[in-house]
Amino acid sequence: xxxxxxxxxxxxxxxxxxxxxxxxxxxxxxxxxxxxxxxxxxxxxxxxxxxxxxxxxxxxxxxxxxxxxxxxxxxxxxxxxxxxxxxxxxxxxxxxxxxxxxxxxxxxxxxxxxxxxxxxxxxxxxxxxxxxxxxxxxxxxxxxxxxxxxxxxxxxxxxxxxxxxxxxxxxxxxxxxxxxxxxxxxxxxxxxxxxxxxxxxxxxxxxxxxxxxxxxxxxxxxxxxxxxxxxxxxxxxxxxxxxxxxxxxxxxxxxxxxxxxxxxxxxxxxxxxxxxxxxxxxxxxxxxxxxxxxxxxxxxxxxxxxxx
Numbered sequence: 001x002x003x004x005x006x007x008x009x010x011x012x013x014x015x016x017x018x019x020x021x022x023x024x025x026x027x028x029x030x031x032x033x034x035x036x037x038x039x040x041x042x043x044x045x046x047x048x049x050x051x052x053x054x055x056x057x058x059x060x061x062x063x064x065x066x067x068x069x070x071x072x073x074x075x076x077x078x079x080x081x082x083x084x085x086x087x088x089x090x091x092x093x094x095x096x097x098x099x100x101x102x103x104x105x106x107x108x109x110x111x112x113x114x115x116x117x118x119x120x121x122x123x124x125x126x127x128x129x130x131x132x133x134x135x136x137x138x139x140x141x142x143x144x145x146x147x148x149x150x151x152x153x154x155x156x157x158x159x160x161x162x163x164x165x166x167x168x169x170x171x172x173x174x175x176x177x178x179x180x181x182x183x184x185x186x187x188x189x190x191x192x193x194x195x196x197x198x199x200x201x202x203x204x205x206x207x208x209x210x211x212x213x214x215x216x217x218x219x220x221x222x223x224x225x226x227x228x229x230x231x232x233x234x235x236x237x238x239x240x241x242x243x244x245x246x247x248x249x250x251x252x253x254x255x256x257x258x259x260x261x262x263x264x265x266x267x268x269x270x271x272x273x274x275x276x277x278x279x280x281x282x283x284x285x286x287x288x289x290x291x292x293x294x295x296x297x298x299x300x301x302x303x304x305x306x307x308x
Contacts, residue, residue: 002035003111007104007305009089010096010112010170011138013151014150015227015257016205022096022140024301025148025172028089030097032063032104033306037080041111042067049087057119059086062098063105066129069105073125074116081109090294092180092257100305102129103146119305122146123159134183141260148304150213154295167216168299171275173253174266175244175282176290178292181237181277184224189237196230199228201228218254218270225255238263240289247281272297 007027012192015019044056044064058064063085067180071077083105089097106122106129126142143151143161154160174283194202205224235241238258246257252274253267265282269275279295286293 002032004031004032004308005104005111006031006308007107008301009100009174010141010144010150010260011174011264012094012096012260012299013227013230013258014065015225015255016202016209017140017233018227018230019138019156020141020153021151021164021206021209022144022153023166023172024144024148024304025095025174025296026298026301028095028298030088030100030104031086032101032108033086034108035082035084037082037264040078040080042071042077042079042081042083043083045082046084046121047087048085048305050085050091053091054085054087054131059133061101062129062132063101064129065110065132066102066126068127070109070117070122071100071273074113076113078169079113079244081112082245091178093176094181095174096145096260098133099126099130099141099159101147103142105129105306107146107307110284111307118145123161127159134187136183136187141273144277144304146305148302150300154209156245159274164210164213165216166302167218167221167270169270170300171269171272171297172298172300173248173267173279173282174259174296174298175266175279175286176296177238177286178294179239179263181262183261186234186237190230190233194253201226205251207221218295222254228256231257234258236260238265239291240285241265244282244285246287249279250277251281253278269301272299276284
């Protein structure tokens with residue numbers, strides 16, 4: 001006997017909220033399968049959709065390490081468990097691929113063990129797993145992937161996370177150009193210092209975005225979805241970024257920016273028709289520049305990782 005869970009992609013940063021804001025999508029995502037193992041301890045027995053890029057060594061794999069840390073916490077590290085990873089989303093896409101795998105693994109193992117921990121208490125172990133991918137301790141992908149919705153990470157070190165209300169009608173349009181940007185590399189180019197002017201502008205936008213979400217004030221959400229710090233530094237990693245952004249805004253986007261470390265680009269809108277028109281416009285820009293892309297349109301996923 002075994003079980004399967006689905007762990008969704010996520011958009012981190014939400015323009016102004018670098019490392020502190022993120023939301024979950026309905027798709028794409030990963031599937032994790034847990035079964036009783038044939039030998040002592042957690043073993044990764046199958047990986048699909050990864051093109052040979054993911055290690056089977058539990059301590060070197062985001063899903064495996066997250067699961068191992070959970071089992072160690074429970075004193076069940078010798079429990080015979082077989083873990084399968086079915087990657088159904090691209091690597092290096094800015095959509096939280098490693099976060100999805102880590103969230104899926106801890107959720108699946110917890111379900112298999114008949115829920116010794118609450119879902120929220122699994123976050124620490126998922127973040128430990130995701131840290132394998134980029135060497136940074138941050139929950140802006142893992143928290144929404146696991147818990148669903150829009151999540152504010154007040155403090156990454158203590159994982160002080162809070163779900164923010166999602167206004168009715170809020171849709172995400174995400175386009176993934178077929179290029180790869182690794183999170184480690186995208187973090188490495190960032191400047192260590194910012195100006196007071198940038199800090200003030202960014203703080204105002206984060207606060208405005210949160211207030212706008214609480215009040216379902218789409219105009220305020222739109223005014224707040226601006227990144228004065230990270231986007232200007234990373235835009236050069238994505239061909240035609242500003243042209244794509246302009247196309248999204250001209251077609252009704254509330255705001256448009258880089259998803260996580262990129263190269264995916266996200267836009268938010270206030271209904272599904274606008275979301276579709278925005279997506280078509282963004283995709284046309286890439287097509288005109290001979291860049292293949294994949295389009296995802298989704299309401300905010302309120303459930304996060306869930307049992308299938």
